[in-house]
Amino acid sequence: MSRRQFLARSLSAVLASLFARGVFAQHAGHSMPDMPDMDDMPGMSGTQHAEPSVKKTSPVTLASPDALPKGAPLADLRKLPNESRERGFFRATLIAEPVSREVLPGLPTTFWQYNPANGDTTHGPFTGPLIDVREGDTVEIRFVNRLPQPSTIHWHGLPVPPDQDGNPANMVAPGATHVYRFTLPAGSAGTYWYHPHPHMMSAEQVFRGLAGPIIVRAADDPLAGWPERTLFFSDLRLASDGSIPPNDLMDWMNGREGQFVLVNGALRPRITVVEDERWRLWNACSARYLRFSLGDKQRFAQVGTDGGLLEKPRDGLTELLLAPGERAEVIVRAGDAPSEATLTAEVYDRRKMAMSHGSLPPDPARALAAVNYQPLAGASERAIPATLRTIMSLGAPVARKSVVFSESMDMAAMHRPGASARGMPAGMKFMINGATFDPERVTLTSRRNEVELWSIENRTDMDHPFHLHGTQFQVIERERGGAKIPEPYLAWRDTVNVQPDEIVRIATVQNTAGERMFHCHILEHEDLGMMGTLKVI
Template sequence: MKRRVFLSGLLGAATASLFARASLAGEGAQGISGMADMPGMAGMSGMSGMDHTPMPTPAALAAVDALPAGAPLANLRVLASESQQAGVFRATLIAQPATHALLADKPPTTFWQYDASAANHDGPVIGPRIDVREGDRVEIRFVNRLPQPTTIHWHGLPVPPDQDGNPANPIAPGATHVYRFTLPKGSAGTYWYHPHPHMQTAEQVYRGLAGPIVVRAADDPLAAWPERHLFVSDLKLSADGAIAANSMMDWMNGREGQFVLVNGAREPRIDVVRDERWRVWNGCNARYLLLAFDDGRAFAQVGTDGGLLGAPREGVTSLLLAPGERAELIVRAGQGASTARLLAAQYDRRKMAMTHGSLPPTPVATLAQVHFGSQGDIANPTLPAQLRPIAALTPSNVKKSVVFSEAMDMHAMHQPGASKLAMPKGMRFMINGESYDAARITLTSRRNEVEQWTIANQTDMDHPFHLHGTQFQVLAREADGKRIDETVLAWRDTVNVKPGESVHVATVQREAGDRMFHCHILEHEDLGMMGTLRVT
């Protein structure tokens, strides 16, 4: 399969690969001025239009063990409701800079984070948990104290289009906006909120703007389980304590920091003395989480993005969460004391190399140290055989096609200073052959019509597909001419699509207006892998 389309005709494929490797393959690579010394490259230094200045060396990163590890898992802050009225959740969120001391003998690190007040910077950087119930009327007064325009996108929630924080509705620095929506019956699940301004989403999230949402049902069959929240993010930190800017490779592949954090901390300790319900969020820009315990112990999956499954999936030993995805798990304490590491096991998402082929997979990362204690006389509740009914969507004959593709203009990528730009030139990530344009309507749908969408990945790396305003059901996956029907009926709003794969989903939009759909590797979204769905 062809990895990408090279738009520049100045160099042949082999030359382009060598040329790109000099400046893009990573920190400390050979500069362009050294190309004449490469085999077969004699005389290339005289080509007109090419810059021969070596690319600048990126700032040194902090050591991978520079942050302390092993502290007890921090509880996420909870956003308190200001309302005394039953069924009304009213609160204030402020997006603002906040400093946290991370590295010894270095200046504090400045994050951007969500707080409930002007001075509340205690606790994890992760935004406060919004804990609400089906049927609640939600009013969030949002104040933007950032130097950039921003929005709040209520990822996965079925909110009206004009309340969903789309890039068409930016909130200027210093401005205030009130988001209002009502949570319908059947919307109980694990969601999150984050910014969605076009071309600034990736930066705002990696600087810290993200937080969890839990929507609860009155008849939750798992209400008796103690609940634990694990919000996973990652952090790319320079040796001087500053949050590092994206490199050219970060833009191409999506940003992965050297620190993987759970509730804002490195490798926290989790003590489990009875069976627990875990809600897990992948709030990373681009990191995939293949969840597993290093001793191979099994857990049960009981929920996905859009809430509980119809029945538990027992005996699960690994579960992939693409960026933006969430899951609910039952983790059992067992009968004796033991210790295991919760891992983001190795998963090859085929990150781009500027030579032919792909970069090596991201190494295994420890998410948490889990200590399983003796349950003693604690009686655990019995996991129900059935969790809730899920009706399968029956698609009409209306079909939609979404095709992921990419193109690289090598000449533009090597212009002087190209790697220093906040938004690098020469990279195009596309849907249906076009990069995002706010004035373009990519697809149109009719309200309340169940459709079958096919998301085809014509690139050589994984891309997670996310659709706003609704959930969908995966019907089947197709690759190499073989179709495999989905065996787990579940509600999702994000699904991974592998290279050369097509994923078929059934979905329906309930409200008229404009909705976004995009790759949830945030750098790819910012670089154009996003479209607008108009619902009439």
């Protein structure tokens, strides 16, 4: 059943009342109660397959959107220290563990946090440490899982072997250790990130804090001499008692958005720009779309996407949309006189599900950071190279693949006592090619080194960001209402947004045999089944 059919059949007095209370609570600063007989999220039992409990929950009162301190100078990201002294070798330890931090005055919050060995876990951003490496480096990360759940580390966007990519088939049990090892090939310089990827637990582990940035640098980077700033955007929901509440029904339907959008772990920090800068932007939110703007008078240039630099800069921009999982590089100008601006997430309608029919209204614009321009005396505008690097088209495809996003709602199943698992509503399905994810099933099969044209079609009523593991791809065209619109510029990406009733066509090639994942990067939808397995032979 489609969302439209589901909503049309769901307007009984009880359900209308329940949905109305939930939506009103969300807009009034309260989270929605779970549906009757919904199970809790996986608990702190320390077992790999904890039995779900069936329990009715009460509404959770959320902390005020202004409860966190704001306006501090933008914090630098922590860096993961290299334990190796060998040239071209990066060896480090990452520990995933619960850490108590005080973010609301006088109230502890337990985050799940990535930490280096022997690092300070209670000061600085709780964002995972920055992994800063170079093309050609061999990377060896010892992962220690001190969580109460199995987990993995997925190296989002990096061309790593399938058995090193943290796929859900290769989970690391609580208390266990796993070593990830891979070598970064030439041409892989770019802005990436890492996060967990255990099936049905990815959303929770990320919204509790597990995510961190990666930068891969090139020896011939034409922007290497520019001042660089890193802005890692994440979403946080806090209850008034400082706890991180579980997902409610609306979160599973639409993807979770917290009342706080953080930049390097802080609310609305202050950024001072004294000269032209290169900014790396990460959208590490579970479901929030970020339509960045510095205002109509502050133009910037986009110089990079997920997989590194563009061939030519896109100058004169006033806004840039990043879907969940996407990254970008931009050049921000200091100008020739002091001024102020606000880095803002402008209104974007991603068509979140409403309680009765149609969609919820889009969220209002949100201030992300205050930007103070204080240009150095006598400084002149720095020229961006006209050509940043060469990007070659992948060429004519030898095979074609089709990926179709769809959704289904079964109200009877959603209300059946004990029918839920791991806190997820039974009967709510987000699918690829008509089926939810099955770890025993191969969805698509590709051959190594063959160029393929993939068509990703969205037959749902909301936006979905498509992510493919193990490689970067090139967007070729978008089709809406039968009209094909060529992509205006060539770029390397691993995530692309697909709007309702849209088909996005991408060219891609996989170079290593094994099994890869592809999925919607709204993490709740991924956990509910909008994921497939690609077998590369």
